[in-house]
Amino acid sequence: MNPHQVHLIRKSFAELGRHEHLAALVFYKRLFEIAPELRPMFKGDIEAQSKKLLDMLGVLIAMLERPLGLELELKAMGARHADYGVKDGHYAIVGAALLDMLQTTLDKDFTPETRAAWTALYGAVEMFMKAGAKEASEEHASHVAGD
Numbered sequence: 001m002n003p004h005q006v007h008l009i010r011k012s013f014a015e016l017g018r019h020e021h022l023a024a025l026v027f028y029k030r031l032f033e034i035a036p037e038l039r040p041m042f043k044g045d046i047e048a049q050s051k052k053l054l055d056m057l058g059v060l061i062a063m064l065e066r067p068l069g070l071e072l073e074l075k076a077m078g079a080r081h082a083d084y085g086v087k088d089g090h091y092a093i094v095g096a097a098l099l100d101m102l103q104t105t106l107d108k109d110f111t112p113e114t115r116a117a118w119t120a121l122y123g124a125v126e127m128f129m130k131a132g133a134k135e136a137s138e139e140h141a142s143h144v145a146g147d
Helices: 004-017 020-032 036-042 045-064 065-082 090-109 114-146
Strands: none
Touching: 004 020, 004 045, 004 090, 004 114, 020 036, 020 045, 020 090, 045 065, 065 114, 090 114
């Protein structure tokens, strides 16, 4: 991601923060419309889960200028999410719900250029989280084989 894309993501996330409660609920509503089979993965209060989503996005965005730290955080997150039952195919669904939420919440401020920046960010998130899940799975398999 280039510096201009980082700027667009930060600017749009700040705007999203003004509508954070609505934005997160829009995300989960859209996610469960696209993939109702994912609903059982979210056992807790969806309001609390919504806050976690936005907090996590904030942490990731704060780390955009620290690519190695961001990569390590995303890999660790991918390993945790694999433990929750997240599969590789779920990432595209979540990405679609995220972009839909941004479009709905930001409306005219979600320009094609801003969409491209968020798409690039989510591509990196997906890539590193999948890598972290794979590494954790391989590590687990080697421990099991070694036992």
